[in-house]
Amino acid sequence: MITKLIRLYGIVQGVGFRPFVNRLADRYQISGSVCNKGSYVEIAASATVDVIDEFIHALEAEAPERSAIVKVKVKTLEPENGAPAPELITGQRGAAKNNNAGSGFKILESKHEEGQIFVSPDIAICPDCARELYNPDDRRYLHPFINCTQCGPRLTILDSMPYDRDKTSMADFPMCEDCNHEYTDMNSRRYHAQPVCCNDCGPELYTLGGVAEVGAVSPHTVECDAAQADSRIEQGAESEAVTDSPCTGEYGAAQADAHIKQGAESEAGIYRPRAKEYGTAALLRTRAVIRSGGIAAIKGIGGFHLCCDAANEAAVRRLRQLKARPMKPFAVMMRDPDVVARECEPEAEMMTLLTGPQKPIILIPKKSERLSSGIELQKHDISVTDNEEQSVQGTRVAASVAPHNPNLGVMLPYTPVHMLLFDYPGDEPISDVLVMTSGNPSGAPICMNDEEASGYLAPMCDIILSNSREIRIRADDTVMAFYDHRPYMIRRSRGYSPLPIVAKEESNHAVLGIGGELKNAFCLSAKGLYYPSPYIGDMADMRSVRALDAAVRRMERLFEIKPEMIVSDMHPGYNTSEMAKVIAEREGVPVMEVQHHHAHMVACMAENEYEGTALGVTFDGTGYGPDGTIWGGEFLLGDANSFERVGNITPFMHAGGDIASREGWRIAYSIISTALGSEPAGRIAATLGLGDAQGRRSIDFMLGNNVNTVKSTSAGRLFDAVSAVLGIKASGTFEGEASMALQFAAERAEAQGISLAPYAGRLINIDQDRFELCTDTLLMELAARRLSGQDIDQLAYFFHKALADMIVMSCCYQRTRTATDVVALSGGVFQNLLLLRLVDEGLRREGFRVLKHSMVPTNDGGIALGQAAAGIAALENQSQSEL
Known part of the structure; x- marks a missing residue:
């Protein structure tokens, strides 16, 4: 006999996990116990080694459908043939909650340890609730808030722990007698389901008016369709026009703020915009608006979406105009897997x-x-011409949903309201693909309440479908790609946050990593667990900064974590750096600064549970270097405590400030002008279409007089420059647009077959203890080949392959110096899956162990994990030095 202690981390509470463990133990005739310890489930199992190994395999392979095991830790407590630890078997740690008759396995009472709290992410509607939703004989037929222990809101409705109804926003809705009976029945699927409700006692849908102006849908058209919906409403409220009179002129943030302040207030002083319709009438009215080509703002679990018919080209273009989003792809929600x-x-x-x-x-x-050719990709409008993409026969998604992009961002309905939008018995059909984009003004966090929606979203939509269940913490949709058949996280939020990342070694220290300035998410850490927050947004907007502060306060309270240190980026001008100081002063703790790319590297190492020395290849758009320059194409040798910058791409002059970050042709011209001088550079640039003469003269002046220039090794800007040189995209309307277009061109070439020989030029230069990738000469080679008329897509692949070869050779060189055979790939540039694959495969061929991200974003949305891990390492070192 042997006894092992098994800890399972993830969604393992509230999904029937302990009864599942009990049944499994009975099957394998295992003695022991299972206990909910807050952030994990702990199992003590006594049997033979082989039986326990089979048991552990079955725990993962047969786990309940709605559970998600993110980490398994196993520790041997008793040697072979030793007696099991009595306190783990007899229940001395807590009274047995349930036993199998004649079994030596027990379910112990729940017990949580300080700093080890489990807060479940929100869970999509389960199959059982989905069936009940459309069952006319079920008492929750068509109930837009149907849920059970297997699904529904969790984090986003929580006020404080423990997770009981009176500590959630569902406290506003006392249970009816029938719901209370299910809630207290141990045999019910809704036993202790805190958000449980029904049509008699639950939240209510209602509409608010929108005031969208650009190309507004004719009120007459919408009202005619809505009138037909009214005839199907058995208990409909009084009908009103869906669209308000459009406002005149610009409707920016200041006007939106004024719109908020003009709202009617309740006796309690809370903003309560006048609702137009309720319940079924509200839902059918919203469906009618969408069906007629209108735009709806729809409140979900963690915030509002802006929604329109994804098959309606005019509706999608109008949404782009209203949201001031000319090219960035929209996400879509599809009715079911068949549509996908x-x-x-x-x-x-x-x-x-x-x-x-x-x-x-x-x-x-x-x-x-x-996709159209690289040249055509320079267009910034979304009009569809004969030379641009057309919808493929048999598909229905409008071309302007994701223009010039080979991918669609797809999700399936995850709330009852979403399902009812697609299918409502007795109502006319609606499109089976809907645009579902985050409901927020550019740069601001997702709207979460009626006040924000009426102020900021009303100018973008014709109707707002809201409800009376309050959202306590914002949670935008999670976004991921797939690499090597595994998830590759781009934005970690709903459904995943705040599931913990489990450290290899437990620590008694607690820290807060405040996150990055872009794509912000923060990270709390305690007891060897890292809790990434839901996505917040970009911190240039003070609304995002306020949302960050509010979310930090709430999550510190929920997880009972009191940080000993706040960790931030070292950039002195970031709002996050200032916020870290504010929080540190409020909580009486110090601030520690971690260099941006070091945080990227440590985040990758922490996700992969690697604590040794690694070579971090951190490629992204920008990060503040300790030398005061812009870093972004870095090779860092180190661990969580420290690093040495051992290499980088060839520095170039970033001339023109922020505008050069959006217009890659400026970076391209700076590199060419530095290499050749202004006159020959001007002739080449004019031929390549890099800006106009006045713009180039302006850059020459800045370079010649060292005005508004800074040295940069940004790999992101290098990609933008190459995109401009190849005539693919000279400037972008959103971050990464030119680089994405370059990637797509290269992928087209790879799919069609590579015709160009590999780059034969010098890959790296070595100068004493540092090396530089020869990226400047590579760009010049690309310019010459473009001028000679070589295929643009082939040149795009040529660049990717040459850069990957440079990275691999650099890692090989560094290994000869320090014997480092572990490489961590991180930074937003590695969202480029082609580059990632070329580098990953090249390094593995050379015998390296390659650490990559999977469930933590490789972009700035993941650096808070690295900040927190670096902070924990510093505190551990401090503790060791005090011994």
Whole structure:
């Protein structure tokens, strides 16, 4: 006999996990116990080694459908043939809650340890609730808030722990007698389901008016369709026009703020915009608006979406105008897996996640490649011409949903309201693909209440479908790609946050990593667990800064974590750096600064549970270097405590400030002008279409007089420059647009067959203890080949392959110096899956162990984990030095 202690981390509470363990132990005739310890489930199992190994395998292979095991830790307590530890078997740690007759296995009472709290992410509607939703004989027939222990809101309705109804926003809705009976019945699927409700006692849907102006849908058209909906409402409220009179002029943040302040107030002083319709009438009215080509703002679990018919080209273009989002792809929600198969080409692993309990947005290849040539990609408008992409026969998604992009961001309905939008018995059909984009003004966090929606979203929509269940913490949709048949996180939020990342070694220290300035998410850490927050947004907008502060306060309270240190980026001008100081002063703790790319590297190492020395290849858009320059194409040798910068791409002059970050041609011209001088550079640039003469003269002046320039090694800007040189995209309307277009061009070339020989130029220069990738000469080579008329897509691949070869050679060189054979790949540039694959495969061929991200974003949304891990390492070192 042997006794092992098994800890299972993830969604293992509130999903029937302990009874499952009990049944499994009975099957394998295992003695022991199972206990809910807050952030994990702990199992003590006594049997033979082989039986316990089979038991552990079955725990993962047969886990309840709505559970998600993210980490398993196993520790041997008793040697072979030793007696099991009595306190783990007899229940001395807590009274037995349930036994199998004659079994030596027990379910112990729940017990949590300080700093080890489990807060479940929100869970998508389960199959049982989905069936009940459309069962006319069920008392929750068509109930838009149906849920059970297997699904529904969790984190986003929680005020404080423990997770009881009176500590959630559902406290506003006392249970009716029938719901209370289910809630207290141990045999019910709704036993202790805190959000449980029904049509008699639950929250209510209602509409608010929108005031969208650009190309507004004719009120007459919408009202005619809505009138038909009214005839199907058995208990409809009084009908009103869906669209208000459009406002005149610009409707920016200041006007939106004024719109908020003009709202009617209740006696309690809370903003309560006048609702137009309720319940079924509200839902049918919203469906009618969408069916007629209108735009709706719809309140979900963690915030509002802006929604329109994804098959209606005019509606999608209008939404782009109203949201001031000319090119960035929209996410879509598809009715069911059959629609996904019609529109896209998903892998089996993608479909498993799409239909699972998290239901993230997944980037899936479109049914057929629909990209125009590299030259055509320079267009900034979304008009569809004969030279641009057209919808493939058999597909219905409008071309302007994701223009010039081979992928669609796809999710399936994850709330009852979503399902009812697609299918409402007795009502006219609606499109089976809907745009579902985050409901927020540019730069601001997702709207979470009526006040924000009426102020900021009303100018973008014709109707707002809200409800009376309050959201306590914002949670935007999770977005992920797939690499090597595994998830590759882009934005970690709904359904995944705040599931912990489990450290290799437990620590008694607690820290807060405040996160990055872009794509912000923070991270709390205690007891060897890292809790990433839901996605917040970009911190240039003070609304995002306020949302960050509010979310930090709430999550510190929920997890009972009191940080000993706040960790931030070292950039002195970041709002997050200032916020870290504010929080540190409020909580009486110090601030520690961690260099941006070091945080990227440590995040990758922490996710992979690696604590040794690694070579971090951190490629991204920008990060503040200790030398005061812009870093972004870095090779860092180190661990969580420290690093040495051993290499980088060739520095170039970033001339023109922020505008050069958006207009890659400026970076390209700076590199060419530095190499050749202004006159020959001007002639080449004019031929390549890099800006106009006045713009180039301005850059020459800045370079010649060292005005508004800074030295940079940004790999992100290098990609933008190459995109401009090849005539693919000279400037972008959103971050990464030019680089994405370059990637897509290279992928087209790879799919069609590579015709160019590999780059034969010098790959790296070595100068004493540092090396530089010869990226400046590579760009000059690309310019010469473009001028000679070589194929643009082939040149795009040529660049990717040459850069990957440079990275691999650099790692090989560094290994000869320090014997480092572990490489961590991180940074937003590695969202480029082609570059990632070329580098990953090249390094593995050379015998390296390659650490990559999977469930933590490789972009700035993941650096808070690295900050927190670096902070924990510093505190551990401090503790050791005090011994």
